[in-house]
Amino acid sequence: MNSIGFSWNILSDLAAMWQYDFMRHAFEAGTIVAIVAGVIGYFIVLRRSSFAAHAMAEIGFAGAAGAVLLGINPIVGLLVFTCGGSFAIASLGRKAADRDVQIGTVLAFMLGLGVLFISLYSGYATEAYSLLFGEILGISSTDVLVTLIAGAVLLVAVAVLYRPMLFASLDEDVAEAKGLSIFWIGVAFMLLVAITTSVSVQVVGVLLIFALMVTPAATAQLIAKRPMQGIAISVAIALLATWVGLFISFYLPYPVSFFITGITFLVYVTVRFIFNS
Amino acid sequence: MTDKEVVIEAKDLSGGYPTNTVWEKASFSIKKGEFVGVLGPNGAGKTTFFRMLLGLSKPIKGSLTIFGNIPSRGNPKIGYIPQRHPIDSETGIEALQIVRLGLDGNRWGIGLSKDNTDKAMAALKIVGAEELAHRPLGALSGGELQRIFLAEALVGEPELLLLDEPLANLDIKRESDFVELIHDVVRSRGVTVLLIAHNINPLLPVLDRVIYVASGRVTDGKPSEILTSESLSKLYGIPVEVLKDSHGRIAIIGTEEPVHEHE
Numbered sequence: 001m002n003s004i005g006f007s008w009n010i011l012s013d014l015a016a017m018w019q020y021d022f023m024r025h026a027f028e029a030g031t032i033v034a035i036v037a038g039v040i041g042y043f044i045v046l047r048r049s050s051f052a053a054h055a056m057a058e059i060g061f062a063g064a065a066g067a068v069l070l071g072i073n074p075i076v077g078l079l080v081f082t083c084g085g086s087f088a089i090a091s092l093g094r095k096a097a098d099r100d101v102q103i104g105t106v107l108a109f110m111l112g113l114g115v116l117f118i119s120l121y122s123g124y125a126t127e128a129y130s131l132l133f134g135e136i137l138g139i140s141s142t143d144v145l146v147t148l149i150a151g152a153v154l155l156v157a158v159a160v161l162y163r164p165m166l167f168a169s170l171d172e173d174v175a176e177a178k179g180l181s182i183f184w185i186g187v188a189f190m191l192l193v194a195i196t197t198s199v200s201v202q203v204v205g206v207l208l209i210f211a212l213m214v215t216p217a218a219t220a221q222l223i224a225k226r227p228m229q230g231i232a233i234s235v236a237i238a239l240l241a242t243w244v245g246l247f248i249s250f251y252l253p254y255p256v257s258f259f260i261t262g263i264t265f266l267v268y269v270t271v272r273f274i275f276n277s
Numbered sequence: 278m279t280d281k282e283v284v285i286e287a288k289d290l291s292g293g294y295p296t297n298t299v300w301e302k303a304s305f306s307i308k309k310g311e312f313v314g315v316l317g318p319n320g321a322g323k324t325t326f327f328r329m330l331l332g333l334s335k336p337i338k339g340s341l342t343i344f345g346n347i348p349s350r351g352n353p354k355i356g357y358i359p360q361r362h363p364i365d366s367e368t369g370i371e372a373l374q375i376v377r378l379g380l381d382g383n384r385w386g387i388g389l390s391k392d393n394t395d396k397a398m399a400a401l402k403i404v405g406a407e408e409l410a411h412r413p414l415g416a417l418s419g420g421e422l423q424r425i426f427l428a429e430a431l432v433g434e435p436e437l438l439l440l441d442e443p444l445a446n447l448d449i450k451r452e453s454d455f456v457e458l459i460h461d462v463v464r465s466r467g468v469t470v471l472l473i474a475h476n477i478n479p480l481l482p483v484l485d486r487v488i489y490v491a492s493g494r495v496t497d498g499k500p501s502e503i504l505t506s507e508s509l510s511k512l513y514g515i516p517v518e519v520l521k522d523s524h525g526r527i528a529i530i531g532t533e534e535p536v537h538e539h540e
Contacts, residue, residue, distance in 0.1 A: 163382050163387070166382065167382030179352075228389075
């Protein structure tokens with residue numbers, strides 16, 4: 001990908017790659033996204049809402065493609081569509097995880113809508129490609145700032161909603177009897193997923209978002225006994241995958257997304273194998 | 278018994294859904310410390326009654342009071358075990374965590390106070406499940422899970438326990454063990470218990486009162502008054518026979534569904 005060669009001195013390697021703005025921005029945004037995706041992902045897996053989260057990404061794709069068509073920042077379209085999608089999915093009922101048929105039909109339609117917008121745009125196929133698979137090496141300093149603000153808002157929201165979200169995820173009926181509104185917790189949770197999806201798309205794209213939001217958390221779920229521990233493990237795996245992925249891709253002419261998804265998958269399979277035997 | 282305070286009072290109460298009354302004209306009162314079995318066929322509206330007590334659904338007609346007030350959601354005096362507790366077998370979270378949520382899961386924030394963890398541990402001790410505290414929920418058996426859920430219901434030191442079919446999925450031995458456990462816990466604390474069950478037999482040694490819901494009607498009284506051929510025939514409106522074996526176990530014959538499932 002560039003002329004600078006790999007040396008075994010990792011620090012000097014990092015210093016070399018951080019001379020480039022695009023690499024620095026990639027590391028900055030990637031780090032923030034890995035943290036929030038790891039945190040929110042833990043709740044997604046706990047609630048067994050990974051399909052809803054996947055649908056959210058596809059809904060976001062239609063929004064982003066629409067924004068590209070209108071000539072505005074894709075993140076605006078992402079946020080508008082995914083936040084709308086949050087209410088739609090939450091209103092499907094208490095057990096969003098069981099509504100996979102309804103979610104699936106919406107998902108397919110949204111993907112189709114996204115394809116239409118992209119073709120109407122008649123611009124470059126690269127736009128579609130980067131929305132679907134991520135474009136972490138094309139992140140601007142403004143994007144980093146937006147990601148940072150969104151990430152901070154998300155973490156504060158999770159801290160406030162922490163116990164009710166855990167309770168409603170683990171033991172919905174008792175949580176409801178204890179006075180929690182399962183509906184509004186569901187909406188709040190899907191909104192958190194919506195915002196996380198919107199900022200994660202720039203790193204791994206809508207099709208690969210699973211790799212950052214679900215795979216590390218699913219791994220953590222197998223190991224952790226306490227929720228805080230689970231969140232920490234989930235974040236650690238997402239961070240590791242993002243950093244190592246970016247590092248490798250600096251030297252090799254293959255997409256970062258592949259390395260990130262590959263690493264999280266490898267960790268998941270390894271942990272599963274160890275825990276099953 | 279008569280001088281004890283009334284915990285639950287129903288007057289001419291009808292329950293069900295806005296479009297569909299499931300049972301009507303129920304009047305009864307439950308006093309502090311009573312162990313009450315709520316019996317009746319599936320779909321008779323037993324869980325509906327619990328949801329009314331929890332403030333999750335409203336009476337269609339009549340009045341219902343609990344500790345002298347109209348039921349409201351989030352009443353800290355109530356401990357609740359719902360029916361069919363779904364636990365993902367891959368959930369690695371330890372039992373202690375869910376018990377703790379029973380205490381402070383409805384509060385905002387992260388809440389890392391050691392105090393509440395100690396209280397959760399104490400609740401596990403009460404149900405004799407201390408050694409399960411750090412075991413993953415997904416790895417526990419049905420009987421072990423029921424003890425964890427009981428600890429979760431007890432951790433807030435409730436005055437009333439609502440247990441919706443806690444004996445389902447337990448074998449005969451574990452059924453009686455669990456009933457005995459509940460009985461010990463509540464007798465020593467003066468807690469009132471309403472327990473929905475399909476099989477009356479494991480409950481017979483401990484029951485003070487029976488609420489029987491069937492055919493849109495509700496009847497209540499002492500087990501010896503309600504669990505008779507005469508009273509159940511009147512309730513169902515069809516001939517029903519209550520048979521007793523030499524151990525005092527009973528079987529109810531002639532209802533649309535075998536109430537007596539095991540053995």
